Amino acid sequence: MLTRLFLILLSPVLLAGLASAATVQAEHDWSYIDAYFEETDSATTPAAAVAVMWQGEWVHRAVHGMADIENAIPADAESGFNLASLTKHFTAYAILSLEAEGHIELDASISSYLTELPDRGVTVRDLMVQISGLASPSARRLGVFAGGRREGLLDMYARLPQPNEPGSFWAYNNNNYDLLSMIVERVSGWSLPEYLSETTFGPLGMTGTYFPYGPKYSRENRAFGYRQVDGGYRNLDTVDAVQSLVGAGGLYSSLSDMMTWSQVVLAGGGAMDGLRMEGLYSDGMPTSYGAGLNVSGEGHGTIFEHGGTSGATSTYVMYYPAARSVVIVLIASDIYHGRGGAERITHAIRDEMFERFTHERPLQDEPPRVTGPNAELAAQLVGQWFGEVNGRVQVADMEINEAGDLALRFFDGFQLNLQPVAEDSFVSPDVPWARVTLHEGQLLLWMQQKSLDQLAPVRANSALPVTRRHTGRFVSFLLGDAAWHIQVDGEDVLATSPSGRAYTLTRFTDGIYGNTQSNMALQMMEEGWMLGGGQLPDILLRKSTDWCDTNKKRRSFRSAVF
Known part of the structure; x- marks a missing residue:
């Protein structure tokens, strides 16, 4: 059996703090946070929970709404919320733990662990930071879902060529993290749920954290996920599908357990330090995505965050180590989906914190200098564009808005107002970290240093004959x-x-x-x-x-x- 080094890194003082998980109310007023959850604060609405740490103290913790509307069970700090894609954060930790014990090499080819796959230069690290270049289709949709889920996923990747070279392109790909979970199993001899339960959740006392198809599974005191339907709520969390493969999602956890976990992450040490890694493209440029966490800012102002969303859940966690600060938001419904979900609420809480404590505001890069519009270039860009952005088919219209700036409007109504900062480069004053570059007649889109692929101009040609x-x-x-x-x-x-x-x-x-x-x-x-x-x-x-x-x-x- 593998040795376990993780808990040695925790000091007795920290362990005492984890055991109590006490919420300390600071001298400042934090009641403004409750206003974000007014729509989930009744006996007829789904659950929501929030916790905020500032300067190492839990200054606010609140649970709203019902864990089980049908049976009139209120939510509390021990209610289990579906974390959705926030699960990736824990999958990455499992990989880093095995790496710290010498059982995994991050820069080794994934085919050395998943021998069914051809060696195409994709490493374990590439999977973690989402630059594998692998396709991310649904195996079931393509019709290559043969046998169990493991066999279906491996069979698909053995057959399909890669759309991109490893290290050349960032794309959020759930299958990357499903493959990581398979590597955990091949190396440790345990499934990912078993591995995390035995080595991490159990020793930390995180009794409310589990996979529905793993150890410690329980439907008791779950914050069931609801969708708004015809003025009421439909429970979409009634059946736990038995899955043999996890990694990209599926984990449940309580507010209390997430507070415990957050303190461990901030404490750092061993594999925890690895969670703060930032990926690099093959040309050395940072990806602003690391071990299941988005990375923004640098140095003193670095923030680590990630969330998860499904049809009836929205979750988000933000770590700001410089201020020993954490924001956790868990929502068991789609009530806030149309307004940015848990991510938008987390950022609103964070921004309010920075306004109140300006001396702790993260350092930000100086905004690029706007050079002024280039009428000739703008005229070339106006029109319709088509392609993939972060792996999604997109149709976008480039227009000149009333202010004379370029505006890139996507099919779903999302719009990027663009101002030139160089002859062929544009930034958005409304969307931080967004950049658009014109290269060889195509638009390359970047967000937080992540290459989101490109759009090509739509050309009007004579109709092709259909035979x-x-x-x-x-x-x-x-x-x-x-x-x-x-x-x-x-x-x-x-x-x-x-x-x-x-x-x-x-x-x-x-x-x-x-x-x-x-x-x-x-x-x-x-x-x-x-x-x-x-x-x-x-x-x-x-x-x-x-x-x-x-x-x-x-x-x-x-x-x-x-």
Whole structure:
């Protein structure tokens, strides 16, 4: 059995503080925080919880609403909230713990632990900081979900080529962290839920932290997740799916346990120090994402944060070590989804703290100097743009607003107002850390030093002819026996995936059809259709009559590619 070094790093003083988790009310008034939770502060609304640490003291803690509306059970500090993607923070810790014990090398190829995968230069560290270059599609949607979930995910990555070179492109990819959980299991002999329960949650007394398909699982005193429906709330947390693979999400934890965990993170030491890492692209530029945490600022002003969102949960945690400060927000509903969720509330609490204690405000880089509009360049940029941004199909319109600045408006209404800071570079005065660069006729988008890929201008061309070759049943050797069914209907394309789900794809430009909601696109090719979108590598779909059904030829074709 693996040795456990983690708890040796905790001092007796800190352990005493963790055991009590006492909330100390500072001399300042922190009651303003409760105003953010007025909509969840009744016996008929879902639960929400918040805790704030300032200068090492818990200055505010509150729990609002009901853990179980149907059975009239109020939420409390021990109620378990679905952390969703905040789970990545804990998955990264498990990897760093095994690395500290000498069982994992962060810069080793993932194929050295997951031997089913070909070695394409992707390292464990690449997975952690989200620069693996791997595709992030749903295996079920592609039709390669064979056997159990582990086998399905590994089979998909063994078949599909990579959309990007490792280290060249940042993309938020849940599958990166699912693969990390598999590495934990291969190395430790325990599943991720077992490993964290035995080595971390148990020793720390975090009795309310668990996976629904792991040790210490309990539905007692859970803050069930609700969605607003017809003036009421529907419980979406009624069934715990049995999953064999976790890592990107799925963990439940209470406010009390999250307070305990936050104190350990701030204390640092060993694997905890690794949680504050920041990733680097292959050219040495920082990614502003590390071990399951976003990283902003630098030096004294560095902030580490992450959140999670699902259909009925929104969570966020922020660590500001310079002020020994933590903000934790847990919401068991979609009430705040349309207003930025737990992330927006966390940032509002943080900003208020900085206003009250200006001497503790994090250091920020000087804003870039605006050079003034370039009319000739602006005229070239105005029009429609299409491509992927952070792995999502996007259609955007570039316009000149009333102030004479450029405005990039996306399909969902989100807008970036842009001001030039160089001949080919723009920043947004409204969205911190956003930058747009014009390079070889394409728009490269950056957010907090994360490359979010690029958009290409939409060109108006004469309509391409649609032939019988573009309707019917389409297959690819990459998808095995799975088939897509595609029909062209005027300006739309109707596509049915191997799993049976139907999509309506709208014509973006001649020969390119897409759906920004379902995050996929089809490009008309002479041989059939090119399937893409959502960080998919280009997958050529050929008419099934062109498909070679002999196993001999199918194997030789596959071996020639890989």
